[in-house]
Amino acid sequence: xxxxxxxxxxxxxxxxxxxxxxxxxxxxxxxxxxxxxxxxxxxxxxxxxxxxxxxxxxxxxxxxxxxxxxxxxxxxxxxxxxxxxxxxxxxxxxxxxxxxxxxxxxxxxxxxxxxxxxxxxxxxxxxxxxxxxxxxxxxxxxxxxxxxxxxxxxxxxxxxxxxxxxxxxxxxxxxxxxxxxxxxxxxxxxxxxxxxxxxxxxxxxxxxxxxxxxxxxxxxxxxxxxxxxxxxxxxxxxxxxxxxxxxxxxxxxxxxxxxxxxxxxxxxxxxxxxxxxxxxxxxxxxxxxxxxxxxxxxxxxxxxxxxxxxxxxxxxxxxxxxxxxxxxxxxxxxxxxxxxxxxxxxxxxxxxxxxxxxxxxxxxxxxxxxxxxxxxxxxxxxxxxxxxxxxxxxxxxxxxxxxxxxxxxxxxxxxxxxxxxxxxxxxxxxxxxxxxxxxxxxxxxxxxxxxxxxxxxxxxxxxxxxxxxxxxxxxxxxxxxxxxxxxxxxxxxxxxxxxx
Ligand code: SF4
Ligand code: SF4
Numbered sequence: 001x002x003x004x005x006x007x008x009x010x011x012x013x014x015x016x017x018x019x020x021x022x023x024x025x026x027x028x029x030x031x032x033x034x035x036x037x038x039x040x041x042x043x044x045x046x047x048x049x050x051x052x053x054x055x056x057x058x059x060x061x062x063x064x065x066x067x068x069x070x071x072x073x074x075x076x077x078x079x080x081x082x083x084x085x086x087x088x089x090x091x092x093x094x095x096x097x098x099x100x101x102x103x104x105x106x107x108x109x110x111x112x113x114x115x116x117x118x119x120x121x122x123x124x125x126x127x128x129x130x131x132x133x134x135x136x137x138x139x140x141x142x143x144x145x146x147x148x149x150x151x152x153x154x155x156x157x158x159x160x161x162x163x164x165x166x167x168x169x170x171x172x173x174x175x176x177x178x179x180x181x182x183x184x185x186x187x188x189x190x191x192x193x194x195x196x197x198x199x200x201x202x203x204x205x206x207x208x209x210x211x212x213x214x215x216x217x218x219x220x221x222x223x224x225x226x227x228x229x230x231x232x233x234x235x236x237x238x239x240x241x242x243x244x245x246x247x248x249x250x251x252x253x254x255x256x257x258x259x260x261x262x263x264x265x266x267x268x269x270x271x272x273x274x275x276x277x278x279x280x281x282x283x284x285x286x287x288x289x290x291x292x293x294x295x296x297x298x299x300x301x302x303x304x305x306x307x308x309x310x311x312x313x314x315x316x317x318x319x320x321x322x323x324x325x326x327x328x329x330x331x332x333x334x335x336x337x338x339x340x341x342x343x344x345x346x347x348x349x350x351x352x353x354x355x356x357x358x359x360x361x362x363x364x365x366x367x368x369x370x371x372x373x374x375x376x377x378x379x380x381x382x383x384x385x386x387x388x389x390x391x392x393x394x395x396x397x398x399x400x401x402x403x404x405x406x407x408x409x410x411x412x413x414x415x416x417x418x419x420x421x422x423x424x425x426x427x428x429x430x431x432x433x434x435x436x437x438x439x440x441x442x443x444x445x446x447x448x449x450x451x452x453x454x455x456x457x458x459x460x461x462x463x464x465x466x467x468x469x470x471x472x473x474x475x476x477x478x479x480x481x482x483x484x485x486x487x488x489x490x491x492x493x494x495x496x497x498x499x500x
Contacts, residue, residue, distance in 0.1 A: 014454070018108070020415070032083075035057060040078055044072050049065045106123030112454065130358075134489060135360070138494075140470065148461075153171050154474075157241070170199045175201065177407075181258050184432060184440040185440065189448070192219060203243055206256060209238070220239050221243050222239045225244075227256060227280065227281030236308070242301045243313055316340065320357065358386070380402050388409055389409075413454075417430060431443040
């Protein structure tokens with residue numbers, strides 16, 4: 001278990017390449033018939049794109065290629081001029097404005113190597129033209145010298161001083177709810193193992209607590225949602241954090257859905273449902289219409305598990321500040337705000353884009369209201385719904401959150417394509433959002449765990465670099481510091497400011 005009193009040793013990075021024969025890349029490296037296998041391109045390329053097996057030059061690792069602007073320029077080094085570099089036509093068909101092709105490939109790169117890409121991929125922002133993508137990080141002129149590797153990235157999850165255990169995590173990130181049924185057991189276990197290695201948490205979602213995750217109890221958040229699927233006293237008692245899901249930002253007011261296609265015998269057993277029948281977790285909790293009702297829910301958990309912290313996950317309605325304050329007075333340790341851009345491809349687009357408030361608007365409203373009420377230091381405020389990169393994480397903490405929850409970023413680390421077929425039984429070509437045994441076998445648990453470990457290693461390195469450049473020695477010093485942000489449209493940073 002992590003504690004900031006002891007030195008923290010981050011998990012080991014291991015190169016974990018794609019599990020498919022042809023990885024997506026930005027460029028393709030062609031060799032013409034003029035190639036005489038001299039192998040000079042192999043010595044020229046420090047990224048290992050060009051390869052030889054015996055005396056033959058074999059298919060290159062194109063996906064690592066830097067393209068025609070590459071300073072190593074194997075295409076010039078080749079005496080036969082046999083190398084032609086072209087843009088991969090598949091590249092522009094990948095992703096969407098939120099997860100651009102650059103963001104997808106750079107996340108794949110971080111998950112493979114544990115490093116920030118140096119290949120010219122835009123790994124910081126997407127292409128939505130709003131929200132995070134219009135916010136810039138502004139670096140002040142500071143004489144304070146901070147060594148990036150020494151910046152403290154840990155956060156506290158229990159600030160209520162109610163006699164329950166202190167829970168600290170070494171990175172300001174934990175994994176959001178993805179249920180057994182909505183994702184494969186391999187995806188679920190990959191996330192749990194990565195959370196355990198990082199000393200943080202991952203949430204079960206509302207589909208129950210498969211036996212396979214029991215070895216990771218200390219790093220599991222179990223969720224209670226309106227359908228009460230798989231909710232058992234025994235599993236509530238196993239964990240250190242229990243989460244009530246009142247709503248999710250991708251589809252507030254619509255509840256949860258698991259279509260019949262994905263309700264296999266194992267899923268049905270876990271959820272006490274009928275194989276092949278669609279399952280709906282209705283909105284709202286009909287047992288909660290006031291703060292007093294809310295308190296009864298929280299008291300139920302606190303009585304069932306005397307050491308657990310309680311998190312309350314809500315979406316972002318216009319009165320989200322009242323919801324947050326009510327949750328604090330009801331006894332919640334963590335208020336988890338879920339904004340509108342999250343959710344898997346199973347969440348309907350019309351809901352994602354039109355109902356909840358974007359997280360970048362909700363967090364400062366709640367943060368300021370909690371400060372005005374004098375209770376900000378008693379609540380841990382966690383944000384989710386569209387946090388794709390370490391830059392998004394820095395921005396949302398500067399807007400007032402303490403930390404973030406990720407979901408899609410973990411899936412992209414596991415090579416999700418953002419194809420939006422997650423709701424269908426055999427729709428996920430990557431074996432992530434599926435319960436079909438043939439597709440589940442496409443992904444090994446160890447591979448998935450290591451990719452997520454690598455991703456968060458890269459994120460932490462970048463978070464430490466940014467905080468050190470800001471002159472901060474801890475991520476906790478960044479909370480609510482909007483002076484580190486500028487908006488492209490409304491507020492220009494000083495002309496001489498260093499901006500990213
Ligand atoms: S262009 Fe650069 S990165 Fe690409 S194969 Fe040649 S040397 Fe390697
Ligand atoms: S690759 Fe799988 S998890 Fe990703 S969007 Fe497609 S169906 Fe969903």
